[in-house]
Amino acid sequence: MITISDNTKAIKHSKIRDMFNRSLKYDNVISFAIGEPDFTASEEVVLAGCNAIIEGKSKYSENTGIMPLRMTISNYLYNEIGVEYDPISEITVTTGAMCGIYQVLKVMLNPGDEVIVIEPYWTNYIQQIIMCYGVPISIPADTINGLQPDIKKIRSSVTNRTKAIIINSPCNPTGIVFSNEIIKSIAEIAKEKDIFIISDEVYKHIIFDNLQYKSIASFEDMKKRTLVVDSFSKTYAMTGWRVGYVAGPQQIISNITKLQENITACVSMPSQYAAMAALNGTRNHLNMMISCYKERRDYISKRLESMPGVSYKKSSGTFYAFISIKGTGLSSEEFSIRLLEEKQVVVVPGTAFGNSGEGYIRISFATSMENIQKGMDLMEEFIRGIKHVNKH
Numbered sequence: 001m002i003t004i005s006d007n008t009k010a011i012k013h014s015k016i017r018d019m020f021n022r023s024l025k026y027d028n029v030i031s032f033a034i035g036e037p038d039f040t041a042s043e044e045v046v047l048a049g050c051n052a053i054i055e056g057k058s059k060y061s062e063n064t065g066i067m068p069l070r071m072t073i074s075n076y077l078y079n080e081i082g083v084e085y086d087p088i089s090e091i092t093v094t095t096g097a098m099c100g101i102y103q104v105l106k107v108m109l110n111p112g113d114e115v116i117v118i119e120p121y122w123t124n125y126i127q128q129i130i131m132c133y134g135v136p137i138s139i140p141a142d143t144i145n146g147l148q149p150d151i152k153k154i155r156s157s158v159t160n161r162t163k164a165i166i167i168n169s170p171c172n173p174t175g176i177v178f179s180n181e182i183i184k185s186i187a188e189i190a191k192e193k194d195i196f197i198i199s200d201e202v203y204k205h206i207i208f209d210n211l212q213y214k215s216i217a218s219f220e221d222m223k224k225r226t227l228v229v230d231s232f233s234k235t236y237a238m239t240g241w242r243v244g245y246v247a248g249p250q251q252i253i254s255n256i257t258k259l260q261e262n263i264t265a266c267v268s269m270p271s272q273y274a275a276m277a278a279l280n281g282t283r284n285h286l287n288m289m290i291s292c293y294k295e296r297r298d299y300i301s302k303r304l305e306s307m308p309g310v311s312y313k314k315s316s317g318t319f320y321a322f323i324s325i326k327g328t329g330l331s332s333e334e335f336s337i338r339l340l341e342e343k344q345v346v347v348v349p350g351t352a353f354g355n356s357g358e359g360y361i362r363i364s365f366a367t368s369m370e371n372i373q374k375g376m377d378l379m380e381e382f383i384r385g386i387k388h389v390n391k392h
């Protein structure tokens with residue numbers, strides 16, 4: 001008899017997957033749903049990975065990752081966020097940020113423990129918390145202040161079962177970079193209530209308009225209660241290489257490593273060498289990608305300005321645009337499904353990221369300018385065809 005645990009049954013596919021499945025019946029769709037760079041890794045990264053294979057650096061590594069990579073990450077974190085991490089005891093290399101966050105939760109949570117997740121959120125947080133028998137506490141966004149985290153609501157949601165708050169800045173899906181005041185307030189809550197912060201920093205380099213990124217780990221007394229989770233996926237266009245890491249307090253890191261010993265053993269060794277090359281290399285490839293994303297964001301913003309029923313506050317980071325479609329009179333899901341059925345353009349309904357996302361859609365601009373131009377033309381035709389669209 002096939003047996004599926006209740007815990008597994010409780011895990012849901014995301015609405016992103018649902019849109020993807022719906023799109024399969026059409027031949028020529030334009031997809032704005034994809035959450036990965038449309039670039040490949042730089043030549044120096046690819047060569048480093050290939051050379052590692054040729055040189056036989058393709059065995060199991062230490063569970064916690066090869067030492068040279070951990071040392072490189074340690075230097076990088078010191079230079080980048082100004083926090084010192086011991087490469088031996090405070091950093092572990094993980095199979096992407098995804099596995100990193102999962103392992104942090106697995107180490108921290110007893111059944112019934114709560115984790116605060118701020119809407120609109122990356123959907124996997126919720127499923128991962130449930131996979132660890134935890135309880136996700138979803139905090140609606142501050143809709144009056146442009147979907148910023150609602151500090152009051154976050155503070156009042158902490159209970160004696162709360163173990164951590166997950167933050168993600170720059171944020172997928174909104175593209176918002178949290179202000180220093182917001183981060184400081186979240187840090188104050190963590191200190192006051194004696195809880196941890198899981199800081200998902202996978203988009204920290206994809207920032208526009210000269211904004212500066214500040215990690216919550218760098219705030220006073222926060223290193224000891226923060227797990228910095230980062231990845232090579234977005235910054236270096238290395239999604240398929242599956243390398244990320246967690247930096248934080250020694251006891252949590254050593255327990256993550258213990259879990260890793262029993263799950264994946266280690267991250268693929270050639271990928272670890274490639275990741276090292278990414279950190280040691282120039283930023284030319286990253287800068288090229290950022291300038292493409294910026295050009296696309298600006299184009300999208302310009303196009304949306306002339307469309308009725310929609311509004312868009314330019315993303316400060318990431319490669320996502322979170323667009324209000326409230327003036328179209330359609331719900332997020334109606335808009336997304338009709339846009340797919342009528343024009344074969346795939347977007348993600350904002351409700352995929354929590355209830356606060358109602359009235360929004362997310363589009364990913366990690367796709368070519370040609371696709372973006374065509375997609376925007378089709379979206380404009382679609383919107384102009386909606387009966388009760390608010391023409392402002």
Ligand SMILES: Cc1ncc(COP(=O)(O)O)c(C=O)c1O
Binds near residue numbers: 035096243
């Ligand atoms: C906010 C956020 N965190 C983590 C991840 C996972 O990244 P990785 O490829 O490192 O597992 C993603 C991927 O889409 C993401 O958007």
